Amino acid sequence: MRQVKDGDLRKLAVLFERHHRALFHFFLRCTSDRALSEDLVQEVYFRILRYRHTFNPQHAFTAWMYQIARNAQMDQLQKRRPEVTPDEEMASASSRVDDVLSRDQEVALLRRAMELLPEDKREVLVLSRYQELKYEEIAQILGIEVGAVKVRVFRAVRALGDLYTELAGAKA
Amino acid sequence: MTTSCEQIQQKLPEYWAGIISVNEHRAVDTHLAACQACRNESAELGRLWANLDRVPVEAPGPAVRTRFYDMLDAYRSGADEKAPAAAPSWWSRWFGQPLPVFAGALAMLAVGFFAARSFYSPPVVKPETSEIAQLRGEVNSIREMLQQQSASERLKGVTFASRADKSDRDVVFALLDTVKSDPNVNVRLAAVDAFKRFGTDHAARRQLLEAIKLQESPMVQIAIIELLVDLNDQSAVKALNAMTQDDKLQKAVQERARWAVTELH
Known part of the structure; x- marks a missing residue:
């Protein structure tokens, strides 16, 4: 560069x-x-x-x-992006889940749960889980301390788990 | 010293990813062995973390690479034009192309140019008559070449046009037609470059500005915007300003228009 x-x-x-x-x-x-x-x-x-x-x-x-x-x-x-309420998003996601459950239920639920995460949580999760970045680099990207990155990543995973459980429960 | 649940939770993603230090790994193990709530949560979320690997993601399409190299090429040619010692941008652009057709076109161009010069300069004709005949012949040739089916022939026409007399309005408007309507984006880009020589013609510059909206290619749009800056066309500022807000234009084009407004002010 x-x-x-x-x-x-x-x-x-x-x-x-x-x-x-x-x-x-x-x-x-x-x-x-x-x-x-x-x-x-x-x-x-x-x-x-x-x-x-x-x-x-x-x-x-x-x-x-x-x-x-x-x-x-x-x-x-x-x-x-048009304004969409969380309830509408959930209804929309649930209907799409029906379409793909037959293929791979767990992965489909996880993908939908990712889509439903608030943008800031999804972003920090993608950066930490998929982009092969060090936490120091993520801190620089987001303009926050490394400790704050760790907190945010865990909270994002927890939020993802909650959404996943909710989607799985709605499907059951 | 007992580590709190909250401190341990912050370390869990690194723990699941296996990128935690030995000491921290030990601390997490110790805490999880003693705290059932954290142990359960780590097991559940750790499985979710691992399963994220199974969520597939598609590869980018081939158009991403094509668009990038087109953009880089167009941007570089714009930068080259601004550097006084740089080669003409159409030349660097085509010289950088791996396609043999363009190499062939350039070779033919060189041969054709020297052949044309010798053909139009017989020693038995008076110098004045010779020049007029040559100019007429060249203008007609340019017009014809710009209407050929072959893109490389039209490209040659553009190149001849860039050498024509800059007061020749026939050539100016033949070039404008090419910018507006040639089906090949590369020929249109070369025509924009060639137009630089005719930039003193106010009416032609207005048409060039209008040609931006007729373009489907953001590369050509950006090339025109950069040319208007090179020509220091202050009268284009109002239209360029409107382009910065025009959602029909690509973001990159809007940004270039914004840059142009700043440069021209």
Whole structure:
């Protein structure tokens, strides 16, 4: 990234090849929207180019990239997401659960439970569980202390467990 | 010293993931052995944590890579145009392409250019007549080349156009037509680059600005916006400002329009 910042824009291709899959998976797990996730990957790399002068080489590139990713996602979701009440979300999720239970009940419930998590909890869970980031990096991305990251991750898993139990109970 | 349930709970995700230190692992084991509530919760949530691996996720489609390289290419060509010592952006863009068709087009272009020069300069004709004939011939050739079925032929036409007399409005508007309606995005991008030479024509610049909305390709839209900045077209600010709020345009285009407004102010 240092070379990109210094003007060798071709080197962004190396960063793209190294990180775009993980970035796409981050967006897909957070939004469950494939087309939106592909757009967001594009948007992140455009912003990296556009704001390359603000990169601080003393910090990890991945942390900076995920900070940009969060901002891009927030911008998109504010624009696209209609207001939906939790009850409506739960009813909608339950109906979709019916469609996929025959395939793999447990995984389907878990996926729906993830979708129903509040955005902040889902985000910290995805960052810690799937993105192979150190807690120090997650702290940098979220702008909080490492201790606070640990608390948030546990609370997110607990909330996920509650939703999972609720969905499983509704299905039983 | 007894570790509280809350302190242990914060360590559980790292404990399940196996990324906890030996000492902390021991502390968690000790607490779980003594506290049934935490033991039950760790077992239940730990299983959930492990099962998260089973939730499948799709791979990104091939379009993600294509779009990225298109964007990078367009962005780099914009950056190259701003650097005074840089090669012309259409050249760097096509020279960087792995496709043999473009390499072939460039080779043919070089041969064609020198052949045309020698053809239009017979020593027996008066110099004035020779120049006029050459210019007319070139303009007609450009028009014809811009209407060829082959994209590489049209690309050659654009390249010839970039060498034409900059007061020649026929060439200007032939290029504008190409920017607006050529089916090949690469030809449209090359036409935008070639247009730089004709930037003093106010009416043509207005049409170029209007061409942004006719584009389906955000790359071409961004290239036009960057060209308007290069041409220091202050009269485009109002329209560019409107683009920053236009939801029909892609976010990247809106952002480039925002940048352009800042640059032109």
